[in-house]
Amino acid sequence: MFAHIPFHHGLAEAGIDVTTLTQVARLPLVTAELDALLRQVARRDVDAFAAFYDQTRSRVFGLVTRVLRDPGYSEECTQDIYLQVWRTAENYDPAAGSPLAWLMTLAHRRAVDRVRSEQAASTRESRYGAASMEPPSDHVADTVILSEERRQVTECLASLTDTQRECIQLAYYDGLTYAQVSERLSANLATIKSRMRDAIRGLRRCLGAA
Template sequence: MSGSPQSGNDLDALVCLVGRGDVDAFAALYDRTRTRVFGLIVRLLRDPGYSEDTTQEVYLQVWRSAAQFDPAAGSALAWLLTLAHRRAVDRVRSEEAATRRDLRYGAASGEPAADVVVESAIQHDEARRVADCLQSLTDLQRECIELAYYRGLTYVEVSQRLAANLPTVKSRMRDALRGLRTCLGVS
């Protein structure tokens, strides 16, 4: 199947074939989507090594759960990017838990944690910048971002929660993410 990653019907068909165990369809799906999936993950994790591992985990999850994909619920690309986003958020939470655990056990053993103050200051500064940039969004855009990224809801769940059409929610999310990228100076 030829086409760009944006050709939704082709991707939908590929995911359905992957759900039936088609290895060639999986290879084609990977070739067409790996750049977008890795790009999303690396933007969230900011670590190429963890991003590569997480991308691999996403595609393993795709292979295992493609049979559950429902084209009526949304596009294959949206499904795939949602899996990637959730996996990356899980990785961040896991790393934060490990850091807290290390700090707790490090403090109990009397060993000072290396660079904790610097890392904490950087995280605090980044969190403040994101919070400031969130304030530059419209109330509706901010609410969409908070529901999707801070509460982990899917776009469908966000649209249900806000009683808004799914395309409207997707537009708000796209505009909000574009605004955040601009505000944060991320290309």
């Protein structure tokens, strides 16, 4: 007599949220997907990096924005985080946690470093000349390192072609997906991926030599 009742209706009648159940069932698959992508990124697979970026950027940007509370700084910090992912993906250890946990830990640390560097800069400006009130040396080091990294990135971006730099700008500064970049530039997706691949390789060579 119950054969005609849909399975989902039966779950709802039992007080089970089908949407939540579906999301929970999806979690292991999402983790497996991100794990596979991160392993490919460690092997310098640009397409895998693009997919990893598309699947995780909104969470990273959301976390960074909550810490920094400034859209401009948040965009810069998010770009720095994904450059760090590209450089250090091989350091990810599945035994220590999920790919998303690794990424969010990295993102939080980077955002906190940015806050510290900005606070250190503000302290130096407001208390300039008062030696007893100088910021701690580790904060000064953070500021110098982040400033130097940004300078290197800016110089390396200038070494790219105009089309490559435009793709990087749209994807990493403006937060567009590769598909959206394709639409914005009226170029097919394969062309955009090729430009991004060449641009990232160029940045990697430049930053590695810097």
